[in-house]
Structure formats: structure tokens, C-alpha cells
Amino acid sequence: MIMENFLTIPEEILLLSVGENGGVIPHDKNFEVVLAASILMDLAINNRLDSDTEKMILVSNAPTNNTLLDEALEMIFSNKERRDPSYWISQLSVRSREFMEYIVASLILKKVLKVENQKLLWFFSKRKYPLIKDKEIKEVKLRVRELVFSNDIPDLRDIVIISLLHYGQLLSLVFTEPEINKYKSRIEKIAMMDLIGQAISKSLTVFVSTTFSSVTKNILGIKSPEEKLSLFVKEMKEKFRIADDKDLPSWLRKGTAQYQKTLDFIKKVGHTDIYYHRKKDQYFEHTLTYTMHDFGSGA
């Protein structure tokens, strides 16, 4: 299928958060964990992972030639003992802001999105993909809506996307509330059609069902950089259900050289709305506006 070689599942999930006239719908915690889960799903579709009713199965660490997927694959194969999807959703979620940069860069290279005046826009000024080998490919929101409104047997990719949206409580990115209610049964049936989709997506419910309130913003003005970072780490652990500090990435793990660099960056910018880009070995402030230099040579 042409689609399989054109956009990844994470790319299509991110596109669902780009408004009709461009601009990014603010991301919440659910979106970050859904994005993480979508990476696992794509690895499964690419036969790097498999599953049955009991466990996730590592199949192959052969490169996929997609930077993001290969980063995730390397993470997973470096810790083969962990077979529970929820652990990997947690680990990947912590890097979701970094991964979003990969995804946006890739979508710009593929001429699906563009950046103008620091705003992320659809390349063709509306929700549309470029022609691939002279063929039109339906963009994800239209495709998912048409599928749910029909009785057609779904493609695997669309099953996965609907599964992610359903279990990640993000159906409102595609459907109105009346539509969700009307097509609830159809959506649920589609969402359960893929086993690994079920396993990964059901792990999502652990993350999205937890009420999470950020305390960081309320006390940033009065805390020292060390306290801000400590609170930020606590927030990340709670948000992504990381129980053990050794499961934190080095930039958030107290006592590491990288943690000290994180602290230095927080001292410089004065807040913790940041992320660490491992590949570039750089820190960035998180923003919904974009500048071309953020994307380098793309993903």
C-alpha cells in the first residue's frame, strides 16, 4: 500500500491535532501518551513487534528507515526484559516533545505541512496530502470519519488509529459529541479488532484515567531552579506513571551529569516548560510556534 510508505501512524496522529486552517490544538497529557502508543503501533505494523493476549513480543530490530521509529526500536531492544506496553508508553511519553519535533520535521519534508510566520500550516492551505505516484490519498480525519460512518471492513492502519483515539479519549479530535454517541458501538468494534492495538491501547487507559493537575505553574515564580526541576521531575513521574527513578531518562535523573545540564538550562530560561533533544544533545523551550531552524535536516 502506498500509504504504508508515505506517513507513519505518529505522523497521522499529530495531523489530527493540526487545525483546519493550521495551528496546533494545544496538546494535553492524553495526546502525549497517545503519541507514544502510536509509535508502538507503527512498530507492530512494521513487524518489529507482535503480541498475543498475554504479552508484547519483540520480533526484529531491523531499522525501519524512519528516525523516530528507529529511536524507539533501539530503546525497546535495549531492555528486552520489559514486555508490557504500559512501560514503553511511559518511557516514550517522557520524550514526546522531542519526538513531536521529529514528526513535524518529517511532515514538512513530505510537504504535508509548512511553517509560515512561525505558524504550522497545511502545505496546501487545507487538510490534504500531496499526490503520491499521481494517486490521491485521503487525509486521516476524512478517512477515519468515512470508515466509522460505513460498514466497511477497516484497513489495519485505520483500526489502529481509531483504537488509539478511542482508548486515549481523543475521539473529539475527529468527531463531534453527537457523532461519538451515535457511532459508539461501531467505534468500539473497530477499536478491538487488532490484538496489539488492544493491548497497547488498553494500557493507555491507565494513563488517561488518572486525573492529573499540574502544580508547577502555580509555584514557579517563588521556587529556586533546583526546586522547580525537582517539581518538574515529580510531575513527569506522576504524569507518565514512572515509579522508579532509574526508569527516568538521564536528563531527569538526579545525580547524572545530564541532570546538571538540565538544571543549568532551567536557570537560564527561568521555567521548566522544556525538553531535551537527545539526538541534537540540546535543550529547547516548548512552544507551539515554530521556526524553520528547529527542524534542521528533518527526521
Next chain:
Amino acid sequence: MEIKKTTINQVEIFEISGRIDANNAKDFENVLVQSIEGGATKMIADLTNLEYISSSGLRIFLFVAKKIGKNGFIHLCSLQPQVSQIFNISGFNNIFSIFENKEAALGKA
């Protein structure tokens, strides 16, 4: 995995033994697709001796059902309990007609 193919009254019957997982799902797909591209529109998968199927294997059935479309069918029969459970969990009983045995499946062909 072993696949044995027979034809009865223009219905192609695939007796599948062993396991279908990520390691051989592609081979399984190739066998079924070859039949469809050869003109087969009526198929039965006899799963009497199928001991295990993973997500990768399930996807092949879905892909084949979609490929056959409304002009044909692929029925399933003789599922072992553990395989039947997986099909039920995935809601595949809503997509496929599943029969107790091959004779029942042929009766509806």
C-alpha cells in the same frame, strides 16, 4: 505452519496447522493472496490444527477478508478454544462466519 489446500465445489479449503505469528504471517498471506489473484472468491480456513495465532496472524485474515470484498467470502471453521478466544476478543466473530466444522462451513458456501 503447514497449509494444505483442497477444492470442493469451487470452494478452496485451507487446512492450517501449527502457528501463525510474525515469523510466518507473510507466507500465510502469500498463499491466500495467490488464490484470490487466481480467481478464488470462496474460501474456507479449517483451523482444526491451528494451535496459536498472534496479532500478526489475525491481521492476515482481516486483510484477506477485505481483499475478497463483497463478491466472496472466507469462512472459518473448527477453531480450537484458545484460538476461538482470540477471535472473540478481537471481535472477528462480527466479521467472519465461524462454523463448528468444515461440513457446516461448506453447507453455507
